[in-house]
């Protein structure tokens with residue numbers, strides 16, 4: 001495909017989602033939609049992409065020393081590489097294991113199209129005792145493998161969480177209280193939500209991240225919001241004075257498109273001569289000096305499979321995410337000593353890397369609504385998107401609604417449940433799934449888990465997927481709070497505003513729990529949550545931030561690995577405890593704060 005004189009190649013992803021034979025009309029329609037969207041130069045933006053490397057002797061490989069090497073071009077990596085390279089004297093290299101994000105991920109209606117493709121690491125947990133039992137205890141963990149990271153598998157909801165979560169972090173980590181972090185939240189944000197609906201003093205208006213709302217909202221959303229209001233839930237700004245709300249979520253979006261941190265921070269910086277981004281470059285090891293107290297650079301496998309070395313004059317910064325950073329540290333000899341020794345990995349530092357894994361968890365109650373979903377893939381809606389950047393293509397349907405709720409198990413009324421919704425996005429429109437299109441899933445998710453799991457190496461092979469054990473639902477409180485929130489969902493469907501819309505509550509077959517349906521609601525829902533678990537994708541904590549005196553900590557409050565001051569970790573893996581919201585906004589904040597600390601240390 002060529003645009004503005006620049007060419008690029010991409011695989012078709014939309015057809016893969018239809019599960020239809022290639023000669024079917026819908027299959028052909030989906031291919032056409034994808035090609036038409038890709039041909040919009042303003043969306044595919046090929047001239048501002050990372051140039052792919054022509055051959056193994058290209059000049060990109062001749063330079064073998066940089067000031068800063070950033071590993072992973074996801075949320076945090078995009079922010080940090082862009083901020084550090086603002087100083088023209090800082091030479092920055094960003095290494096990303098995946099390729100460019102596919103164009104279709106820029107269209108909100110197709111937000112999760114890259115899941116379960118080669119752009120996804122496709123991790124799975126080890127068998128869980130209390131979760132995903134209908135799948136032999138194995139829960140799926142999508143994680144983005146592309147420049148953009150997991151953000152390009154996501155709905156880009158932008159929420160920051162309750163101040164008390166950060167204030168708790170700050171007890172052990174100087175500089176991390178909510179009030180102190182506000183500077184970084186504001187610095188990153190360019191808020192464009194309706195001005196009279198936000199608490200202005202909590203927002204930034206000049207940062208790179210466009211935080212706004214989708215232009216299109218399905219009609220049913222109005223009934224749901226009214227229903228929530230009848231139940232006493234507040235409509236308002238979840239990132240403002242009070243987090244407890246049921247509302248239209250702030251979203252990272254601009255001009256009817258998805259606005260990921262990669263697009264908003266890194267793409268505009270790609271032309272800088274002091275910033276180099278290498279794609280399909282899988283970092284397999286961090287190198288250290290003889291004493292093991294200084295990182296000297298990294299080794300990575302290029303797209304031809306050749307292992308190359310790059311030196312870091314100043315720092316190596318890991319932004320590989322909750323799995324990638326923990327895995328790479330362990331492969332490089334930083335981790336639990338006995339485990340590394342078993343795998344014959346030379347121990348550089350004995351630290352609890354991979355422990356302290358925490359999560360959000362829940363279940364989706366699927367209900368059938370009256371009437372039909374008219375958010376279709378038609379010529380008209382495609383046209384509306386292309387010409388006006390409006391209509392169903394510009395939204396994630398009901399996924400753009402969310403609610404924060406404090407169950408009776410929460411402390412000090414800090415929300416421990418987040419409601420998510422799915423439904424009313426345009427999909428492959430076939431005769432068979434027309435009915436399905438008016439189904440809505442309400443997903444209550446428990447946020448403040450006390451359980452801790454682990455990510456351990458399966459082997460010393462950097463390509464072997466690690467052993468992921470989140471230890472889901474180890475604490476009964478999670479189940480109790482989830483049972484309460486299923487009741488809230490039911491009550492919501494019985495409100496004046498909603499009851500006319502709902503044809504049938506809980507339509508899922510839930511075969512393995514069906515025998516309990518008529519017997520006991522508590523037993524039935526307990527069974528359903530454990531069997532058909534929704535392991536929400538907000539895992540974090542595997543390189544915990546905390547002081548050296550904390551036996552569970554990996555990095556200090558400046559995000560430096562304990563004992564190795566020029567090796568930092570800055571991504572979702574450093575959260576000491578779970579955050580009670582979506583994770584991207586906090587990770588962007590971490591990227592901003594990390595970049596500031598690094599600049600300050602090196603007088604940049």
Ligand SMILES: Cc1cc2nc3c(=O)[nH]c(=O)nc-3n(C[C@H](O)[C@H](O)[C@H](O)COP(=O)(O)OP(=O)(O)OC[C@H]3O[C@@H](n4cnc5c(N)ncnc54)[C@H](O)[C@@H]3O)c2cc1C
Nearest residue numbers: 072074076097149150154156157283321324572582583584
């Ligand atoms: C389906 C889904 C929906 C979600 N929806 C939302 C949402 O609406 N709002 C929200 O706030 N959050 C959402 N999240 C969570 C959010 O996307 C992640 O928490 C966030 O992206 C984490 O950012 P990160 O920088 O820590 O890691 P990532 O964004 O995952 O970035 C890590 C990057 O490092 C690369 N990498 C890893 N290892 C290596 C290596 N060895 N060498 C080179 N590169 C490497 C990866 O390929 C990746 O690009 C969602 C997640 C999923 C899966």
